């Protein structure tokens with residue numbers, strides 16, 4: 001057993017990286033596999049101390065798709081999301097078992113440096129959390145620490161492109177030196193998205209990114225997610241089934257730490273195969 005920043009993984013589990021489809025038994029209803037997997041989670045268990053929060057979850061994330069994670073409060077959506085870029089490492093009582101691979105490489109392997117990992121698998125949180133720095137420096141932060149810009153002109157171009165892609169450039173181009181924390185909530189969230197995409201991630205994780213926003217700001221973020229999915233894989237936790245239906249191609253329903261059902265979003269919402277999914281979708285549990 002090895003321990004990395006509060007994460008325990010057995011050597012056996014690290015080697016199980018190459019588990020084929022046939023080797024994974026799952027109770028999840030629906031197809032956990034995709035043809036063009038960018039990330040693969042296999043037999044993932046997560047414990048906080050003695051308490052099991054995620055129970056035997058296996059799921060593929062395809063390239064350039066939006067996957068929604070839905071389910072009742074406390075079912076483990078955020079915990080599973082945070083496993084995908086080792087954000088749970090920051091919680092000392094948290095243990096992650098099983099394997100999660102990005103482009104075939106186990107992200108829990110001891111050789112993995114979490115700093116570049118979290119650039120490749122970026123994260124946007126529930127509450128917009130810009131750094132107390134200028135708008136420019138918020139976006140330039142990642143490219144600077146990862147040495148992505150050859151010179152100042154290159155960095156300027158990266159910052160502009162990220163703000164353009166996040167749909168914020170027109171609103172902030174003439175006040176880049178002002179503090180990011182002075183923007184509106186919706187603008188701050190788009191700034192956080194610009195910060196994430198400035199380092200050219202492969203996957204973006206979003207944990208209820210619209211829950212602190214009004215309907216207009218929410219609509220802008222949803223439009224942005226739709227545009228970004230042409231380039232990135234996006235995994236989003238949402239409490240809004242309408243939002244999941246609007247933005248995601250696949251939906252995964254969690255209940256008490258288990259992945260109960262996963263499928264095409266329209267199928268999960270119109271014709272759920274599992275009775276627990278059906279109960280949640282129809283508002284009988286929540």
Ligand SMILES: Nc1ncnc2c1ncn2[C@@H]1O[C@H](COP(=O)(O)OP(=O)(O)OP(=O)(O)O)[C@@H](O)[C@H]1O
Pocket residue numbers: 048053071072073074075076077078079080091093
């Ligand atoms: N840092 C932590 N320490 C201990 N237990 C935790 C911690 N974070 C989450 N848990 C527990 O793990 C379980 C799953 O929580 P998690 O936040 O992942 O669920 P969720 O589905 O995202 O919930 P919500 O929709 O309310 O945000 C819950 O029982 C929760 O109390």
